[in-house]
Amino acid sequence: MSQCTTYTHCTICVACCGLKVTSEDNTVIKIEPDKEAVNWRDFCVRAAESHRSLQHPSRITQPMKRVGDEYVPVPYKQAVKEIAQQLGDIVQRHGPHALGSYTGNPATSNFGAFSFFSLFLDAIGTDNRYFVGSLDQNSHHYVCEEMYELPWAFLQPDVENTDCLLLVGANPAVSELGWVFSVSEGWKKAQAMRARGGTVYVVDPRRTESAAKADCHISPLPETDWALLLAILHVIASNAWHDPAVAEYCENFDELIAMLKAQDVEALSARCEVPVATIEEVARTFSKGSGICLAQTGVGQTSTGSVSLWLSHLLNLITGNMRGKGGLYHNKGGLDMVKTGGEFFPKVHRTSRVNQASSVGGFLPFAEAVTEMLTPGEGQIRAFIIHGGNPVITGPEGEKLNAAMADLDLLIAVDSFQRESHRHADWLIPAPSYLELDEVSILLQEIANAPSLQMLRSAVKKPDGVPYEWEFFRDLTLAMNKPLLLGKPALNWLVKGYSLIAKITGNPYDGFSPKQVAKQMYKTGGQVSYKQIENSPHGYNLDPTIDYEYLTDNLPTESGKVRTLPVDLYARLNALLASPSVRPDKAEYPLQLISRRRKHMMNSWLTEGSMQQMKRPESDIIEVNQEDAARWQLQDGEWVSVSSRVGAVQAQLLVSDKIRPGVAVMSHGWGNNTYNPNKKGDVTPSGGVNRNLLVANDDRDPLTGVPKLNGTSIKIEALQRDVA
């Protein structure tokens, strides 16, 4: 058999590393970095091992229909027809909002899947849309909309040229330096910056791998990053260390500085338990030269995430680091989202039916989904589509969600794997791997900071029974007789006409596909053509020149300036300042639970890949400080009960000096007990426990709806010890 080499890129995280994939007989045998691509140096084990998931026993390789306790294979066309009938009936009887949807990580990193799912949901007209962002990065989108009118802004840190990096809730030594941005070799660049005299601060309740290599590790209490950042801002404003020229492109600048000066640094220091001297040192260093404050996942997953993110932006802003070398800048990429974002992603505001929770970027907080499924009335969710991801594991109170989904009239899962969240699925629709796609993953490419755009190329042919996700949503829309484009039923004929072309050429992408959408988007973006990307196997290189002033010169806000004091964020800050400085439930739940990164793991959606590499997922380990262990007479290695006001799990104790007192850490993303149709009801455990069962649906950031996945109040107790 001859070997075949394919150049593509990884879609597991936003680094988008270029890959060289070797296959033989339609089987991937090796994945290496593509060293001819601009972006490959972050290449990691998650990509190197990702082909193993192609043969994973939980992989869905054909449409499956639930019949009793079993799944039976159904031909694709028949599946589309039956689902269209069932879903059509529900929408006909109960209205469009009776359909709810969840878009998970795998679906957001696959542009074709994401965009055609959106077209489908628009065609149905449902407001019940949920997105993994409300379990992770909503605070970024929310703050960017409030300050810059750009919810989909991807602001890149100029790490190569900065003098100071303040990392809050990030561990780039284990993952990579990226979140809703990406810096190729970011951690290496940060270390190089230190070597030339710069400073790296890592803010984290745990002495992470990054903290161990930083100049200074600052360890605040979880949920108090806002107090720390406000205190730093106060010191800068009080000493006039900010850049007065910033006022030119800011609304309410004087009012902002006055507000910052008025803060009580001692009180803020007491809240976050970071000494005033440390706060002053950070403020001095950060404002001396260029600096970048990056508040990331660890902060975004708290109930104070939106305010913390806002304050981190203010820190960059008032020190002149939103418009200069060594700060944050907008990378035009292929679409120039500052100019075209509003066109590609028009502003839509949705409100949840029961609790009137607001949407972010058009998606409602996922923590609302259970209530919307269980509360009777017009608009109650009766059918649900889980598109990629594993919300029962990723989200709060998964057992409640699981139970609510059991009562739905129709549950459809579109995914590469069968997951815990599919336990009650009536239909399993298979989805391809990124190693089987031939398209441009537009959004991911925009977030990746390399000035290069690359196409995904299929290294292997997808199994015959697996449709592209975009095909499924297109075909389902047409089968339901809903208008796929612009709300105009007549355009369905155009789409059908395109399908004939695809039939003739034998290439489904020649039909109405993500290719047509991408072509149009790049044309509007005006930076590159689809053809240029298509003709560049290792990526099309864009002009690497950074325009540091582009963002602040082109803001789409009404005034054309940055909104420094958005009303709701300011009100939320004042509410936090007025709240008790010691959390009220501390006596009952003395610890706060946080999460951590593992090299092999990328949230719950990579469980299938990670399981094959990790002897033990380590999610059933709870790490606590030795002082806390001694206080409750607990010993290293013993099993304990971990409980919160909404749930309980068991875990093995790891006594450590890496975590500060009052805080505990458990990895998230584990605990699948996936219903296995082949074993008629038996489950296939993925190992570990689901620590998110401890997180409450109603304990969340009021502005973004993100639940308190970090900072959850818990207690630990010894399990019954064996008596000798």
Ligand code: SF4
């Ligand atoms: S997971 Fe991220 S860092 Fe690792 S190879 Fe893929 S894109 Fe690169």
